[in-house]
Amino acid sequence: ADTTHSKRNSEYFDPCQEAADRSWKCLRRNGGDRLLCTDYFDAYKECKKRWMEERKEAKRKAGGSWFS
Template sequence: MKCGVITQMCKHVKNLVSFVKNRLFTADLHLSFPNVHSNRSRLKISTDFFQPRYEYLSRMSRHAKKLRDHDINPCLAETDATTKCMDDNNYNKDMCTDYFLKYKNCRKFWHGIMMQRKRSGVKPEMPSAEERKKILESMGKPY
């Protein structure tokens, strides 16, 4: 892409194009710069040709996939609730302290279970999702 008379606008467009290319979409951006003699504030960026490059889950790292797995992460519901609260409240942490405490208590509880199983020699150290469900039903939800 060549920058002519409108260098500032061209820099912004280059940044936009690189941002879009690094995200979920491949972009075939059609850029039309106004004539030098016309109003320079008109910049048309047609984004009609965005095509998803990958499915969301296939782009996740191996670590992120593990965190979304119910068998590995016992506090997935609390994680999602905390994230939703933060999104809903414009990332104001003071509004989501209850969710943070629930998540923290969940992690403490399952860490204690995991350490107890490790000391007892039980494998796997973290119970599966089915086992965790049975534990919670027998104890009531402790967190």
């Protein structure tokens, strides 16, 4: 279930924190072996990329540029 849209408390809320936490748990569980946690890292990076694009688009729509 995608919870990123239902939990938007503020502009600074990171909807990817859960994915980051899962990455850290995987590392701890596997003795720091990053190769075993690649899927978790990829999920986090994809989440972060999508979130940053959404924020950028929201700012653009709101006219948030100093140069406009």
